[in-house]
Amino acid sequence: MACVEPPRKKKKGRYGVAELKTLGNQLLSSASHINNLPLLLGFVSPSSPPHHVLESLLSLHSFFLPLLPKLPSSAASAAAPSGDDQSEFIYLAWLRSKFDEFLKSLVDVLASPQSDETLKELVLDTLMEFVKVANGGAFHSALYHKLLHSIVHSTSSATFLVDLLELKYFKYIDVRYFTYISLKKLASTLEGKDVSDDKIASGDGTNESQLSSNVESVIYNIYYTISHVPPLQGSDNTSDFEMWSSSESDRTQLSTDVDADDKPLKSQKRSKNVLSAAKIAKKMKLKFTKAWITYLRLPLPLDVYKEVLVNLHQTVIPHLSNPIMLCDFLTRSYDVGGVVSVMSLSSLFVLMTQYGLEYPNFYEKLYALLVPSIFLAKHRARFFQLLDSCLKSPLLPAYLAASFAKKLSRLLLSVPPSGALVITALIHNILRRHPSINCLVHREDGVDEGKGDNSADEVMTPNSDNANAGAVPCQKSGIDHFNSSETDPKKSAAMRSSLWEIDTILHHYCPPVSRFALSLGNDLTVRAKTSEVNVGDFSAGSYATILGAEISRRVKQVPLAFFKATPSSLFSETDFAGWTFKCEETPEMINDNNEKSTKDLS
Secondary structure (H helix, E strand, C coil): CCCCCCCCCCCCCHHCCHHHHHHHHHHHHCCHHHHHHHHHHCCCCCCCCCCHHHHHHHHHHHHHHHHHCCCCCCCHHHHHHHHCCCCCCCCCHHHHHHHHHHHHHHHHHHHHCCCCHHHHHHHHHHHHHHHHHEEECCHHHHHHHHHHHHHHCCCCCCCHHHHHHHCCCCHHHHHHHHHHHHHHHHHHHHHHHHHHHHHHHHHHCCCHHHHHHHHHHHHHHEEEEEHCCCCCCCCHHHHHHHHHHCCEEEEEEHHHCCCCHHHHHHHHCCCCCCHHHHHHHHHHHHHHHHHHHHHHHCCCHHHHHHHHHHHHHCCCCHHHHHHHHHHHHHHHHHHHHHHHHHHHHHHHHHHHHHHCHHHHHHHHHHHHCCHHHHCCCHHHHHHHHHHHHHCCCCCCCCCHHHHHHHHHHCCCCCHHHHHHHHHHHHHHHHHHHHHHHHHHHCCCCCCCCCCCCCCCCCCCCCCCCHHHHCCCCCCCCCCCCCCCCCCCCCHCHHHHCCHHHHHHHHHCCCHHHHHHHHHHCCCCCCCCCCCCCHHHHHHCCCCHHHHHHHHHCCCCCCCCCCCCCCCCCCCCCCCCCCCCCCCCCCCHHHHHHHHHHHHHHH
């Protein structure tokens, strides 16, 4: 019998696209060419040319897809049965190992920065196809978790792949469900292991900045992914929920899925029937909440931290199963101060007004945010609108309303014209809502506010308790008892002061400011004749908006500046009685001028 010599194996770099296509056709046509399988698998790698990866991927996808129902699981392939089926089982177990190798290679190509976008899109579609069918028709959650893990930990930008998932797959409810589960696991792993490992590695001499940048990149990728998963919209019909895997086993997987946090639910029987729409919405909310709460425990970079705070009240809080769980995160953010406190104010205000959160030091922290730099912050418009809403309650104590009104009026002296317009609107609303502090608008020296000692020698310090401030008269003319540096509004002594700063803006250099300030001269206690000012009309103002409004404003009489004779000085003597603007020459000045003239002639 003649011995057939096996063909010589070519080197990997000598294969072209046509030869790879021939190898794939041979593999698909006959089982006798099964040795082409490892050869094609070798071309599915980030280092291979994209057209070689593409041709090998198409052949391998067509080969494995019909064999998936026959392949044993990865765990069962270790134990081979005895008997006649042993050889077939060994063959299928070998195919299973090659399929797992194929999946690993696809994940590597997907996460590689060397792969182009077209190839990544094809690899993602192939992996999602295997997620759909590789688990006996049910959703392959383990493979999907590996896919998300590679995206999140990728050294390149994850935005392209996440955008593809959002465009093609996040519309399916089961994909969203397992996305929340995987992101929760990834965040838990990063919180409990990766951060501590980075600290240990940095102590061993590894570049600490590089490690921290890698962790920050992973945190940002998790945020970008979780923020692009659309929340579940309410529906009474389960047919409105589109599934990526259409099998009945996958439809019941939402009810049979057991997470680490769901162990107390063991007493509940696993129903084989499809869940109702209400139960699906409840479980989706639970997974959404766990994913976000776990993520917010991570050490967020400052830019991600700010972005989370800006969007939290709109995209996260309405879809949480229990929004009060965010109170610790938001109160810590509110205590940070500066722009972080401004950004957390929106979400904290929602929890207080809609979910019954009690925060005793809320107004003290809000009072501390009133500094000149807030009028130049990026999110100042939202802050001023929330500030106006927080001061709207008629149950607000008089000393607190007076402290905010006085602190705002003091800021009139140091803010730009756009800020002066916002402050004027806020003070207008505060005086109209709280008639008990209208005494600050007009206070005469020596007039007592309440029942107190009229002794001329008794003068209270600015740090004294505001409860007794109304019992002490202002004895000395020109003294403002308000302590602007005091952070506690109770001790600011605002009730003993007056809003004298408003009189200064009546002569403001910016005409819109001075015109708007005239509205504070009306009797705001008569609510029938006055109305509140919409702070939103002024909160986003700037020099550009003021100038644009003035240019478009129609003026009936335009003031003209003309002179019958050329002026000899900037001010005339009649403008400032008793002042002179002529420079009287002294003998020393005359001698100096003569010396300079002689030097110039010489």
